[in-house]
Amino acid sequence: MQLSEGERKDLRARARALNEAELVILCLPDEAAREAVGLIENPEVRVIDASTVHRTAPGWVYGFPELERDQRARIASSKRVGNPGCWATGFVALVRPLVRAGLVPVDFPIGASGISGYSGGGKSMIAEFEKKDSPAYVQTVARSYALTLSHKHLPEMQKWAGLSHPPVFAPMVGRYYRGMIVEVLLPLWALPGKPATADIHQAMAAAYRGEKLVKVEPFDTVPPKSLDAELLKQTNGMELFVFGNDKYSQVRLIALLDNLGKGASGAAVQNLNIMLGLPETTGLV
Secondary structure, eight states: OOOOTTGGGOHHHHHHHHHHOSEEEEOOOHHHHHHHHHHOOOTTOEEEEOSSTTSSOTTOEEOOTTSSTTHHHHHHHOSEEEOOOHHHHHHHHHHHHHHHTTSSOTTOOOEEEEEEEGGGGHHHHHHHHHOTTSTTOOOOSEEEOOTTSOOTTHHHHHHHHTOSSOOEEEEEEESSSSOEEEEEEEEGGGSTTOOOHHHHHHHHHHHTTTOSSEEEOOOOSSOOSOOOTTTTTTOOOEEEEEEEETTTTEEEEEEEEOTTIIIIIHHHHHHHHHHHTOOTTTTOO
16 A cells, blocks of 8 residues: 555554554654554554664564574564664674673673764754755764763663663764764773683674674784774675774774664664565565
8 A cells, every 4th residue: 555645644544554554664753653553453463663662662572683592583473573773783783792691791881982874863964964055054074962871772772782771872973874883892801701802702703603694703813904984885784893902901892884774774674574484684785
């Protein structure tokens, strides 16, 4: 069913379309997504919600298939799946394996940072960076935001990484359209077991061994000079890096992904495939 422009504003037409669907992907602002879910009365309708509101909600499965060994089975059998946020995807991918392995305590103070293309901010931020005739237009190269330390992805970052407290999160946005770096810094000397860089990498590699869309880069004592936030733009995978200095007992964990790919629509398609029993990477590159 395809709704006309007028029908999209008609509550009854929207409700009819939602209840006649086999599976619905919601790409709406938070309040509109909450309203849409409330319109669904047919118990057979399955939902993937890309908004923030259901990512930690009771009865909803978190749509990060690589999270746990049984996560795919949970997604496949669920009627309600919350698609992860882009920042949370990178953060959880980096931290959850280390918490699960006991290398990072659940109450360990963790900081995270990174930079994303401006498309991650939606229509309003895209207008800021692209529409020169807009009063909100900016010429900044990069800027920090969420200075209240209350970013909307924090609840899912904390819950699905398995932490007792939310991380101290310092995101930035840059003057480029898509692609992102998410970074977690770990002082290994402060961890209970005093792990080495190789121990961190081993746990990470074991967690994602055999995955098609999440790749842990080989451990290399001579790292590249830099990483480009746009490296994986227009792809649906994610690459994880472990860089360390055992002299100072420090590690930088870095996730590279496209905020519109594995961080958004790519993840939704992956979840769609799992829920419909299709090959997981169908339609993804």
